[in-house]
Amino acid sequence: MSHQAKALVLHCIDFRFIPGIKNYLHKQMGLKGQYDKVAVAGAAKNLADPAKPEDQEFILRQIDISKRLHAITDLYLINHRDCGAYGADLAADAVAETERHTSDLRAARKLVSQRFPDVTVHLLLAKLGGEHQVMFESVS
Numbered sequence: 643m644s645h646q647a648k649a650l651v652l653h654c655i656d657f658r659f660i661p662g663i664k665n666y667l668h669k670q671m672g673l674k675g676q677y678d679k680v681a682v683a684g685a686a687k688n689l690a691d692p693a694k695p696e697d698q699e700f701i702l703r704q705i706d707i708s709k710r711l712h713a714i715t716d717l718y719l720i721n722h723r724d725c726g727a728y729g730a731d732l733a734a735d736a737v738a739e740t741e742r743h744t745s746d747l748r749a750a751r752k753l754v755s756q757r758f759p760d761v762t763v764h765l766l767l768a769k770l771g772g773e774h775q776v777m778f779e780s781v782s
């Protein structure tokens with residue numbers, strides 16, 4: 643193995659969250675320069691409740707590749723509130739939104755853990771704050 647990364651990060655394509663996620667990974671998680679990244683609309687939804695089965699396969703394949711090529715040990719699944727992939731109706735109900743994301747993130751972790759038992763999966767739910775800030779809640 644010539645080069646290793648610590649983690650693979652999966653997050654949504656939503657441009658509003660990109661700078662905040664990057665900042666969080668660099669400054670809070672200490673992952674600067676040490677992670678692979680996959681960005682797809684809906685993030686963990688593609689694992690837990692994919693629009694098409696091939697969407698789920700695509701993500702699992704990226705994890706497998708990241709593991710084989712870069713020996714990652716950790717996976718960060720980052721969903722976010724007000725996500726277009728989940729629809730505006732869900733975003734209008736904060737309680738339902740929290741439940742849905744928590745449920746999907748946990749289902750995604752279960753799926754990944756079954757396929758890759760040696761990968762530690764971290765679950766995060768992001769939301770926009772004021773002045774382009776992004777805040778993160780850890781999901782257990």
Ligand SMILES: [Zn+2]
Binds near residue numbers: 656683684726727
């Ligand atoms: Zn989104």
